[in-house]
Amino acid sequence: MSVQYTPVIWNRNKIFYDAVLLIAVALYLYIYIRVAPGYEDVTKPIDGAILRMRAFGSCAFLMLTVILCIGPLARLDRRFLPLLYNRRHFGVMTAGIAAVHANYVLTWYYNFSPTDKYVALLSSNTNYGQVLGFPFETLGIAALLILFVLAATSHDFWLSFLGAPIWKALHMFIYAAYACVVLHVALGALQGAGDPIFTSVVAASVVLVSGLHFATGRMEARRDRGEETAKASLQEKGWLVAGELDEIDDDCAKVVTLSDDERVAIFKYDGKLSAITNACAHQNGPLGEGKVLWGCITCPWHGYQYNLSDGRAPAPFTEKISTYKLKLIGSTILLDPNALPPGTHVDPVEIGEAA
Amino acid sequence: MSWRQTKDAPFYVGYLNAVPKQLVMFLVVFSVCFAGGLGIAALALSSTQNDPGNGGFQWGNRFENVGVLELRPYPVLRVPADGETPARTYMLAGQGKRGAFSQAEKNQDGPVTLRGVPVNRGDLTMIQVGRVEAVEGNAPDFTPAGPVPLGRWKLTGEICDGKCYAGAMRPGRGLAHKACADLCLTGGIPPVFVSSGPVENRNFFLMADQDGNLIGDEIKPLLALYVELEGDVERLDDLMVFKVDLAKARILK
Numbered sequence: 001m002s003v004q005y006t007p008v009i010w011n012r013n014k015i016f017y018d019a020v021l022l023i024a025v026a027l028y029l030y031i032y033i034r035v036a037p038g039y040e041d042v043t044k045p046i047d048g049a050i051l052r053m054r055a056f057g058s059c060a061f062l063m064l065t066v067i068l069c070i071g072p073l074a075r076l077d078r079r080f081l082p083l084l085y086n087r088r089h090f091g092v093m094t095a096g097i098a099a100v101h102a103n104y105v106l107t108w109y110y111n112f113s114p115t116d117k118y119v120a121l122l123s124s125n126t127n128y129g130q131v132l133g134f135p136f137e138t139l140g141i142a143a144l145l146i147l148f149v150l151a152a153t154s155h156d157f158w159l160s161f162l163g164a165p166i167w168k169a170l171h172m173f174i175y176a177a178y179a180c181v182v183l184h185v186a187l188g189a190l191q192g193a194g195d196p197i198f199t200s201v202v203a204a205s206v207v208l209v210s211g212l213h214f215a216t217g218r219m220e221a222r223r224d225r226g227e228e229t230a231k232a233s234l235q236e237k238g239w240l241v242a243g244e245l246d247e248i249d250d251d252c253a254k255v256v257t258l259s260d261d262e263r264v265a266i267f268k269y270d271g272k273l274s275a276i277t278n279a280c281a282h283q284n285g286p287l288g289e290g291k292v293l294w295g296c297i298t299c300p301w302h303g304y305q306y307n308l309s310d311g312r313a314p315a316p317f318t319e320k321i322s323t324y325k326l327k328l329i330g331s332t333i334l335l336d337p338n339a340l341p342p343g344t345h346v347d348p349v350e351i352g353e354a355a
Numbered sequence: 356m357s358w359r360q361t362k363d364a365p366f367y368v369g370y371l372n373a374v375p376k377q378l379v380m381f382l383v384v385f386s387v388c389f390a391g392g393l394g395i396a397a398l399a400l401s402s403t404q405n406d407p408g409n410g411g412f413q414w415g416n417r418f419e420n421v422g423v424l425e426l427r428p429y430p431v432l433r434v435p436a437d438g439e440t441p442a443r444t445y446m447l448a449g450q451g452k453r454g455a456f457s458q459a460e461k462n463q464d465g466p467v468t469l470r471g472v473p474v475n476r477g478d479l480t481m482i483q484v485g486r487v488e489a490v491e492g493n494a495p496d497f498t499p500a501g502p503v504p505l506g507r508w509k510l511t512g513e514i515c516d517g518k519c520y521a522g523a524m525r526p527g528r529g530l531a532h533k534a535c536a537d538l539c540l541t542g543g544i545p546p547v548f549v550s551s552g553p554v555e556n557r558n559f560f561l562m563a564d565q566d567g568n569l570i571g572d573e574i575k576p577l578l579a580l581y582v583e584l585e586g587d588v589e590r591l592d593d594l595m596v597f598k599v600d601l602a603k604a605r606i607l608k
Contacts, residue, residue: 009370012372013371027397029397044407047407047525082369086369108535113539114452120538125534188531189531197403249360252360289360291360302369
């Protein structure tokens, strides 16, 4: 969290994250370009520019695969959440690696010609009606442009300027970029002489990304079905049964699904209950999977914090989220499903008094 | 792990420097696996790349020969027999992705001395033209032989640009190289058909249209694909010329 925009607010965890990333990428490129050619069974070495082009291209592809796996992995197992925290640096670095790949393509395949290389890039192959022989470079350009836009707008300034819904929708284009990259590879490099290892890596990437998203989708659907009772069981006019007190650990929450796009997090803390929307104002992170730290709800994704009674970020921060009214009958928690305007104060329910 | 948060579960907040102890080992193991996995992937992907063959520039074996320049329909140098060495015909290309038409057109009137760099793959040789000078004084009396017809053939293979395939780029064929091949042909580099089956033990053919003229843009959709072509094959000294009817071309895969 920050009240002013600076390029990067460094902390030890971000430095460690970026260091691991840089070491892994450097190791990949070093082995690909320097070490592995010594083990190639070739008559004459592959051109240096083509070798580096392949190294940077395949590295960007693998990085994009990991980026897309982090989200579902963090949903399936919270231990992966630290990978989510600084994922934007991962994305920016991926865009940079992809740009180096594109530069090698441009200055090798499209160079040494009377035609300007940028003109040649778009005009040399225009057989868009063919599957085999399709200008797969165009798909790579599209993916690179998306990665550039996402990298350029990854800063919190753009999140604040565009608003979370638009920013989120924009950054969902990462899936379009991945689809373009997969087609770029499938219609290009994979159409060459058989390379079972590369083909297997691309297939494994697609299966992994799709499989993890499918598994996460099923988990979310199961979770929503488990909350159906909350939607259906109207115990008292205008109130829903949200659950029992003993379902919630201290300083933790229970998440209640009201509709496909509305979930409420009910927190138990200091002998009290408060309810707020489950979506963080920052990037829609699942607040109900966070904890109460220093008297504030803390988002598990990036640590954004809110007061429990009014959903306002502690000063000097200005974010605010919707709150909800609660009632306690015995040990049963009742929830008023009507969201109050963001930042509305609601007196917490005292567990001791009501129970 | 359940999505439901519990009191005892470790909770990571990025801007706090203290990572919960339960997560430290997990993150260290993940980091090692991530870096190690990328390293193994790099080794597997890079060390198993396909052999681009033995083509390449022969920088240490500069070309210098006296002969006659012809357009057949692309520029070629016809070199007379010399002792036991029979007459030869060399395909010509300019610097980069440029043809050698201007040099050939300027010097068609008599014998020339041509200097350049050979680009060679097996029995396919393309000369990257450096300097062309008309032979002054006692020019050798040399009339190149006419083409020898070898009949009509249906061949399968790939259309490449003759310079990259000869070794100017390694690899210089395949769909990843298609755009480059396209630019090379546009620049005037001769197209070469690489046949999967030989004709008189030769697998490389300089291409021309069915009337022996330059091929137009109709070749472009067929570049770098596995195709079947039909046409007349001629032998020009040691160079095969495939005069194809592109209207009958079929893309096989």
